[in-house]
Amino acid sequence: METSACAVEIITDKTILDIITDITDDPEQEEAFFVADLSQIIHRFKFWQTKMDGIRLLFPLRYNNDPKVIVTLGALGVNFSCASKMEIENVLRAGIDPSRICYSNQCKSPMSLTFAAECGVKWLFFDNKCELQKIKDIHPSAELILPIDISYSPGPKNAIKSGYVHLDEVSSLLQEARDLQLRVVGVSFYIENIEVVEEFTNAILTASRVFSIGESLGFHFSILDLGTGFPSKTETLEVNFNEISSIVGDVLHDHFHPSNEVQIVANPGRFLVSSSFVLCANIIAKREMETATENGEKTKVCHYYINDGVFGSFSDVIYYKMTYYPIAIKRNHSNTVHRSVVWGPTCDSTDRIVECSLPDLSVGDWLMFRDMGAYSFTRNTSFNGFNTPKVKYILPFQALKYLQNLPNWSEIRRRLNISS
Numbered sequence: 001m002e003t004s005a006c007a008v009e010i011i012t013d014k015t016i017l018d019i020i021t022d023i024t025d026d027p028e029q030e031e032a033f034f035v036a037d038l039s040q041i042i043h044r045f046k047f048w049q050t051k052m053d054g055i056r057l058l059f060p061l062r063y064n065n066d067p068k069v070i071v072t073l074g075a076l077g078v079n080f081s082c083a084s085k086m087e088i089e090n091v092l093r094a095g096i097d098p099s100r101i102c103y104s105n106q107c108k109s110p111m112s113l114t115f116a117a118e119c120g121v122k123w124l125f126f127d128n129k130c131e132l133q134k135i136k137d138i139h140p141s142a143e144l145i146l147p148i149d150i151s152y153s154p155g156p157k158n159a160i161k162s163g164y165v166h167l168d169e170v171s172s173l174l175q176e177a178r179d180l181q182l183r184v185v186g187v188s189f190y191i192e193n194i195e196v197v198e199e200f201t202n203a204i205l206t207a208s209r210v211f212s213i214g215e216s217l218g219f220h221f222s223i224l225d226l227g228t229g230f231p232s233k234t235e236t237l238e239v240n241f242n243e244i245s246s247i248v249g250d251v252l253h254d255h256f257h258p259s260n261e262v263q264i265v266a267n268p269g270r271f272l273v274s275s276s277f278v279l280c281a282n283i284i285a286k287r288e289m290e291t292a293t294e295n296g297e298k299t300k301v302c303h304y305y306i307n308d309g310v311f312g313s314f315s316d317v318i319y320y321k322m323t324y325y326p327i328a329i330k331r332n333h334s335n336t337v338h339r340s341v342v343w344g345p346t347c348d349s350t351d352r353i354v355e356c357s358l359p360d361l362s363v364g365d366w367l368m369f370r371d372m373g374a375y376s377f378t379r380n381t382s383f384n385g386f387n388t389p390k391v392k393y394i395l396p397f398q399a400l401k402y403l404q405n406l407p408n409w410s411e412i413r414r415r416l417n418i419s420s
Contacts, residue, residue: 007417008038008068008393012402019394020280020329024366032308032389036371038416039399045076050267051241052248055257056265058102058225061087063269063374064277068363068393070094071415073272075406078226081267084178086110088121095415098122104188106147125188127165129176140372143185144177145223146170150189150203153348164190168352170210174217184214186223186263192415194229194244199253208255211262222342223263224256230268233371234275270374275372277312280329281306282346282364283306283365291339302340302358306367309351312386313372315379317353325356326367334359342367 019035025099030290040279048057053288055116060081067090070080073098082088091101098120102296106127107304109115116124116140124142126132135142149164164171168395177184188211189203214221226248231240241419285305308314316322324341344351361367395403395418403412 006205008395009358010397010418011394012397016394019414020278020368023392024280024329030282031387032279032306034069034389034391036066036391036393037046037276039396040071041069041207041272042076042402044272044275045078046137046310047069047237048141051245052266053308053413055226056263057272058265059272060104060267060269061090061376064273065090065378066391067094067275070096071412073356074265075403075408085115088116088119092119095411098194102145110134127163132176132180132182136182140182143183145186145188145225146173146184146210147188148206150191150206165204171213171353174214174219178217184221185378186221186225187211188225188227190227191229195231195240197247199356200247204251204255205289218417222261223265226264226266226270228267230266230271230272243256248387273373274371276374279308279369279372279376281308281369283361283363283367286363290390294378300338302338302360303356304361305336305345307345307386309345309353310349311348311381311383313348313376313389314353315382316375318350321352324369324372325354326369327367328359328361330361330365330367336360345386348398
């Protein structure tokens with residue numbers, strides 16, 4: 001299998017399933033692997049432009065830090081949100097100008113903040129007065145963004161590691177920034193699901209109040225960051241975004257009219273990359289058991305153990321309760337399906353991926369999982385000594401033609417290692 005340093009294969013007459021079949025037919029191939037279709041990133045980017053015109057994209061690197069993903073997003077004009085010195089370095093290594101990077105971690109070490117200042121990263125998040133003083137001492141020319149808590153409620157607050165500033169703390173914090181002669185340029189918020197109209201409207205109203213507070217203190221905010229919370233599932237994308245674009249357009253027009261010269265940005269990380277990666281995992285063990293049904297009859301349950309799990313590419317199963325259903329890619333299997341449970345390879349009892357229905361499969365057969373482009377790399381561990389899957393990169397010919405029309409094509413081709 002190829003690694004991330006290898007070339008992107010241009011495909012003209014093959015499907016992604018053809019590519020997977022070619023790999024899994026190799027008797028020497030047993031390790032789990034990804035197939036990354038970079039055209040999916042381009043497709044999602046163009047879809048966003050159609051539905052959310054005028055809202056700039058800011059990609060949080062925590063979703064996917066693969067070098068070729070960064071290069072592809074950067075070629076499309078997407079900016080980047082980074083949480084550490086290492087993430088900033090990953091973006092810079094892809095040839096992205098530091099002016100396109102936002103250091104969005106509210107807890108920045110002095111060393112990493114110094115690095116950001118030296119390399120020219122100007123956008124910084126902050127959420128408390130101590131962080132402001134640190135920025136004043138190390139990076140006083142930064143342009144600051146204030147993350148706000150949209151679930152405002154009066155009364156005592158629970159202690160938190162870092163995060164979002166309550167509305168009743170905004171004025172004091174902005175006064176501190178003014179006293180330190182620091183420049184605050186924008187506001188950010190986060191909601192779990194932007195499709196919830198009331199929650200999104202409340203977030204916009206809260207942001208509008210913070211803009212007014214800033215204005216009264218002499219700041220002129222020019223950035224509103226809508227955060228994440230955008231849908232990513234391909235099968236419902238069209239319907240969801242038709243609703244969202246209407247909501248976003250109406251609410252933003254009422255409170256942040258274009259004449260206000262406010263740049264609207266968003267961080268739909270999962271939306272941008274989830275569909276671009278398919279994971280293929282090998283069945284390394286199998287156990288058949290019998291269990292009683294509700295009417296007392298016994299039925300067979302097949303337990304399949306694959307060579308990737310929740311401590312690897314399926315961490316979202318634990319962190320976000322995501323469900324990934326496998327597709328059996330064994331040829332000529334029976335149409336009869338059995339209740340099945342798919343497990344990861346480790347000795348840990350929590351390494352359970354999904355319960356589903358599958359045909360009768362054997363050790364050595366393969367399962368394919370779609371929509372694996374988000375968090376499958378960045379949380380991947382080597383727990384129990386299991387390797388991170390390698391990546392096979394493909395680019396359909398039509399996507400290649402799209403990239404060739406971009407002004408920086410020669411640089412894109414070099415960084416993606418596309419043969420002429």
